[in-house]
Amino acid sequence: MKAIAITRAAQNGSNIGFLSDIDLPTPVAEGHDLLVEVKAISVNPVDTKVRAGFNADKPRVLGWDAVGVVVATGDNVTLFKPGDKVWYAGALTRPGSNSEFQLVDERIAAHKPATLDDAAAAALPLTAITAWEMLFDRLGVAENGNEGDALLIVGAAGGVGSILTQLARKLTRLTVIGTASRPESQKWVSELGAHHVIDHSKPLTEELARIGVKQVSHVASLNNTQQHYQQLINALKPQGRLALIDDPDSLDAMPLKVKSISLHWEFMFTRSMFETADIIEQHRLLTRVASLIDEGVIKTTLGEHYGAINAQNLQKAHQLIESQRAVGKIVLEGF
Structure with missing residues (x-):
C-alpha cells in the first residue's frame, strides 16, 4: 500500500525532518480492529511534533485524523461492518492515517456525519x-x-x-x-x-x-x-x-x-494509549458530534484543502501548522 512516512531524522539543528512516499504491506485486522481504506485526512500539531522528534531507524507513518471505509474487521468487532464509512483520530502508539489502509480500534471510531463529504469530515475527529x-x-x-x-x-x-x-x-x-x-x-x-x-x-x-x-x-x-x-x-x-x-x-x-x-x-490519546476502562467514550462522543453536525448545530472547521495525500503536500501542510498562522484545519484527500 502507498504511505507517507518520516524516514530520516532532522539534521544540523533543523526540525524539518523528511517525509517520503513509500510502500508498506497492508495490515490485517484482528481483535477490535477495523481495517479502513483511508479517503481523507487532516494535519494536526501532533504530526509536526512527532516528526520533529523522530530519531528511529524504522520509518514512521504519521497522521491522526481520518475518514475512510471499513474493508475488514477483527473477530471481536461488534460496532461496524465492511462498507461502513467511519471517522476517527486513531492512537499515538500505532501507525497513522497517512496511508492507503490503516488499523483502528472500533472503540475510538464512529460512523462519519452523513451530511459532510470526506474532506470536511476529516477536519474534525482529533x-x-x-x-x-x-x-x-x-x-x-x-x-x-x-x-x-x-x-x-x-x-x-x-x-x-x-x-x-x-x-x-x-x-x-x-x-x-x-x-x-x-x-x-x-x-x-x-x-x-x-x-x-x-x-x-x-x-x-x-x-x-x-x-x-x-x-x-x-x-x-x-x-x-x-x-x-x-x-x-x-x-x-x-x-x-x-x-x-x-x-x-x-x-x-x-x-x-x-x-x-x-x-x-487534556491529552486525547490517553484513553487509547492506556486502553482505559472508558475507552469507548471516544466512540460515543464522536457519534454525538456526528449527530450535532447532521442536525446543523455545529459545522466543519475545514480551513484549507491541500490536495492529494502525498509527501510534498503534507510537507507544505506541516510548514503552515508550524507557522501558527493556520485558520481552521488543513485537509488532504485521495492517493
Whole structure:
C-alpha cells in the first residue's frame, strides 16, 4: 500500500525532518480492529511534533485524523461492518492515517456525519475529541449549564479552538470569549459563535476589561500557555479552572494556590494509549458530534484543502501548522 512516512531524522539543528512516499504491506485486522481504506485526512500539531522528534531507524507513518471505509474487521468487532464509512483520530502508539489502509480500534471510531463529504469530515475527529474532553471532562462544564460563567479560549481560531468555540456556545450557557490576533482569524472566531473576540497579542486582562469582563471562571489555553500563564491566573476567578493542551517547558503550579485554581491537562490519546476502562467514550462522543453536525448545530472547521495525500503536500501542510498562522484545519484527500 502507498504511505507517507518520516524516514530520516532532522539534521544540523533543523526540525524539518523528511517525509517520503513509500510502500508498506497492508495490515490485517484482528481483535477490535477495523481495517479502513483511508479517503481523507487532516494535519494536526501532533504530526509536526512527532516528526520533529523522530530519531528511529524504522520509518514512521504519521497522521491522526481520518475518514475512510471499513474493508475488514477483527473477530471481536461488534460496532461496524465492511462498507461502513467511519471517522476517527486513531492512537499515538500505532501507525497513522497517512496511508492507503490503516488499523483502528472500533472503540475510538464512529460512523462519519452523513451530511459532510470526506474532506470536511476529516477536519474534525482529533479536535472534536480534544475539545469535548477538555470542556466536559476536564473543565467540568455541564451541558446546558454554567449560566453566568465565562470561558476564555486562548487560540480560538486554531483546530481545537474552532470546535471548542462551537461546542461551548451551542451546548452550554457559558459566555464564550475567544482570542485571535489577525482580522481574518478574529472574523472566523466570531462566525463560529464566540460572544466576544479579544486580541491575545495584547495584555489579556486589558482586553477583557475592554469588553467589560473582570474575570472568567474557566480558561482553555490551547497555545503559548507559558507566555500567557500569569495573565491567565490574573484573569481567573477564585476557584476557577485552567485547562491546557500545549507543552510548556515548565509550569509552576504554586501561583494557583492562593485562588484555589485547579489545573487540568487534556491529552486525547490517553484513553487509547492506556486502553482505559472508558475507552469507548471516544466512540460515543464522536457519534454525538456526528449527530450535532447532521442536525446543523455545529459545522466543519475545514480551513484549507491541500490536495492529494502525498509527501510534498503534507510537507507544505506541516510548514503552515508550524507557522501558527493556520485558520481552521488543513485537509488532504485521495492517493
